[in-house]
Amino acid sequence: xxxxxxxxxxxxxxxxxxxxxxxxxxxxxxxxxxxxxxxxxxxxxxxxxxxxxxxxxxxxxxxxxxxxxxxxxxxxxxxxxxxxxxxxxxxxxxxxxxxxxxxxxxxxxxxxxxxxxxxxxx
Numbered sequence: 001x002x003x004x005x006x007x008x009x010x011x012x013x014x015x016x017x018x019x020x021x022x023x024x025x026x027x028x029x030x031x032x033x034x035x036x037x038x039x040x041x042x043x044x045x046x047x048x049x050x051x052x053x054x055x056x057x058x059x060x061x062x063x064x065x066x067x068x069x070x071x072x073x074x075x076x077x078x079x080x081x082x083x084x085x086x087x088x089x090x091x092x093x094x095x096x097x098x099x100x101x102x103x104x105x106x107x108x109x110x111x112x113x114x115x116x117x118x119x120x121x122x
Contacts, residue, residue: 053117056110060102069121074099078121087115 058067064074071077080087091111094101102111 051109051113053113053115053120056106056114057117060106061114064099069118077118080118080121084115084119087118088112091115 057065057069061074062069064072065077066072066074069077088111090099091106091114092101092103106114
């Protein structure tokens with residue numbers, strides 16, 4: 001493995017660890033503690049019971065599209081100008097030889113959260 005790839009993996013792992021500790025959320029973005037807690041200073045409040053598209057992106061997509069979604073092995077995802085249905089279909093089915101299909105890994109609500117996150121990238 002190249003040093004750049006290993007550095008990228010370490011950075012993503014560090015960001016995910018910090019994010020999970022700061023927001024105390026599980027993989028779906030739900031609050032992992034039973035007691036309510038205040039968000040860290042400067043952090044957006046966690047929506048209990050909602051799915052966090054950014055968290056899903058960092059865990060499933062950032063290794064190809066980069067943590068900032070500006071592209072790496074995969075393309076830049078900012079200002080796509082594509083319909084939600086098109087993006088959701090690409091996430092579900094992937095693209096042969098270019099992108100993994102996530103239909104068997106992600107639930108429909110998780111795909112919807114990812115679409116919302118990608119569409120928010122400007």
